[in-house]
Amino acid sequence: MNSQKLSIPDTTKKRIIIIGGGFAGINLLKNLKHQNFQLVLIDKNNFHTFQPLLYQVATAGLEPDSIAGPLRKQISGNYEYYFRMASVLDIDPVTKKVLTDLGEINFDILIIATGTVSNFYGNKSVEQNAFPLKEVNDALNLRSHILQNFEHAVLIDDQEELEKYMNIVVVGGGPTGVEVAGALGELKRHVLPKDYPELDFSGMNIYLVEGLEKLLAGMSEKAGTTAVKSLRKFSVNVVLNTMVKEFDGNRVLLSNENAIETRTVIWAAGVKGTIFNGISKESQLKGRILVDRFNKVRGTENIYAVGDISVMQTQAYPDGHPMLAQVAIQQGRLLGRNLKRIEKSLNPVPFEYKDKGSMATIGRNKAVADLPGNMHFGGLIAWMIWMFIHLVSIIGFRNKIVILSNWVWNYFTYDRGTRLIIRKFIPNWEKKSS
């Protein structure tokens, strides 16, 4: 096995290595098509994950494959594109090398599009026992875990013990937290009672715990208050101004000293970057990589960072842009175009974020959307806009069709087709005791 250069041939073309096939990475790739570059994409998975719909996989609404797209398929055509399924261990800006678990490879231009991972802010008990929701595997583990809890709950007589298996605590009142809490509310009201007629669902409590005094802090005031109101109507207990102190796998301790008996804590309270050692300290800001208006990493000539891992401070966004799919997509696209411009000795175009608004779905017929021009929608219209935007955005025509059919099905039948425990999940705290 030739691990040098990951078996990628040297050519006269410039080699561009892209680390990460998320929103930034694949949009960059698409916009580099048909050019005089050798493109190398490295990702630890062989698929792109459409993260905005992960929560629907976790709540049995969609099949995992529907929200993933094969990375090898992302470019097809008559030019040089290589994909390698590998983990990047480090980069060396001086010798221009990327070090992976498959070996080393040198680059002419490097693009870091690694995104973020869950941030547990040093809380070990939460990190060990709570469920993140960043990857397809996370969503599948969570789906199995919730269903396994209910399969177990039917065997329990003791009411307090029973509620531990039925209760679910969601931490973090951003879009992911709001959406997953809303979807769990639907499971509680429409789906699970049909499957488990033996259980009394008034004993199932869904909590959404948020440290700030409002939900959806990145959105309008109106969106936040609508979310609180709607979630409460959908039988979710919204707990504001409160943090999680500890979770041992059976019991959550809150900052207000209240405790909730539960086996399931979903962590959507924050993300952080993981930065390669090769990036100098001066080019970092709070765990992310400082870039200029062309997404070039400060202090380098041929290294770029795009999407969530990068921080671009501009007049309009002095603290950097929001960590949203739209920013990643727009940065990826522009960087693709700029690399082509530079190749043609044209000046690159500085990045200007075009805010297309933000939105979050809360449940059946209910979403909130802030659109450009100070337009705020709630309810059915926002919900339809949300569905339309997500269908348009997801990669692959096949995925669009499959997701649309599932949504139509779920809507009219109040059913969730994929409530299957395909692979059992064994929590960390049970692994330890066995």
Place this chain on the structure above:
Amino acid sequence: MNSQKLSIPDTTKKRIIIIGGGFAGINLLKNLKHQNFQLVLIDKNNFHTFQPLLYQVATAGLEPDSIAGPLRKQISGNYEYYFRMASVLDIDPVTKKVLTDLGEINFDILIIATGTVSNFYGNKSVEQNAFPLKEVNDALNLRSHILQNFEHAVLIDDQEELEKYMNIVVVGGGPTGVEVAGALGELKRHVLPKDYPELDFSGMNIYLVEGLEKLLAGMSEKAGTTAVKSLRKFSVNVVLNTMVKEFDGNRVLLSNENAIETRTVIWAAGVKGTIFNGISKESQLKGRILVDRFNKVRGTENIYAVGDISVMQTQAYPDGHPMLAQVAIQQGRLLGRNLKRIEKSLNPVPFEYKDKGSMATIGRNKAVADLPGNMHFGGLIAWMIWMFIHLVSIIGFRNKIVILSNWVWNYFTYDRGTRLIIRKFIPNWEKKSS
């Protein structure tokens, strides 16, 4: 936790326990609806698996969830139905008890519908390293393994080493073996070369190894010869009169002393029953359970066995019926009706197998079908019949829609949407060395 009776309340109704939610089990359930019984279904999974399409999951044509149906959903309505996700450890016909990993439960009537597992005929090296294809997990492991092999193959220079990663050996020339070999032939010709333009696919060899002198031994002579001819045209090497002697994870040794370098052996060469200790030796025949014409286990009064695990010897079928979904479905249905008849003091109706024919698909536009009335089809017509029958048979309207859309997509695009390594597979031989 009340493990006694698995937390199922005692009622005045007769308790019928069904072990296994396969074709026999769910068809039995459906035909016991609205009756004066307490129905308890026990299965280790919370879903029914549509086994005839497992090979399409393994070859990235269908999503795993599409061929599975939640067992809790199988009966809905106003009568007593309990599902328990549990493994049955043993049964006791004398005290009328079923022992599970969740505890014991007593029955009035017991129905054993446990199906079969792969039979490796005592060959330990094959059992440890080959892939069975009986469960959703098997199919997912195989899908991941094949794709991981190709991700690895792009890194290899040595031609012999390379072929080891690309070659695939299928063992067993029954319907499953023929179908999976045909689907692999399609991957080789239409799908993989687009994903891996770096690889030379003339180096990828697919073998179908069968011990007898023909394929599809249970079908007509014509079906067998058509299968051989078509598979060869679809670039599958059909090796007849040959058995597998050994497979160490890297190399298959055949009974003709030839060896094939490969990391992937798919085992479709045989199945066997697993029989609870509580079943007397006199009621067993070659690892299956002897039943009378009413599927009652010989020597018992209230224990029945249906589907593949049972052997019913009749004049027309002196060695028992073929182990086919149709037999299981028909037996399940009839037993459901008979239990209702007995309850009304009517005589039960003896089982009479209605042979609806058998079929196997080979690839694009190509299948073989033997239908009643000595009708034999090959080619496009058989292929369309095959698709129609499978769509009609699969449980759940949602699954039908999703599968049909996938088939239409796969057919017109020559694409496979689900070539994703969602969870990496680690082979036994690598686990040992690590």
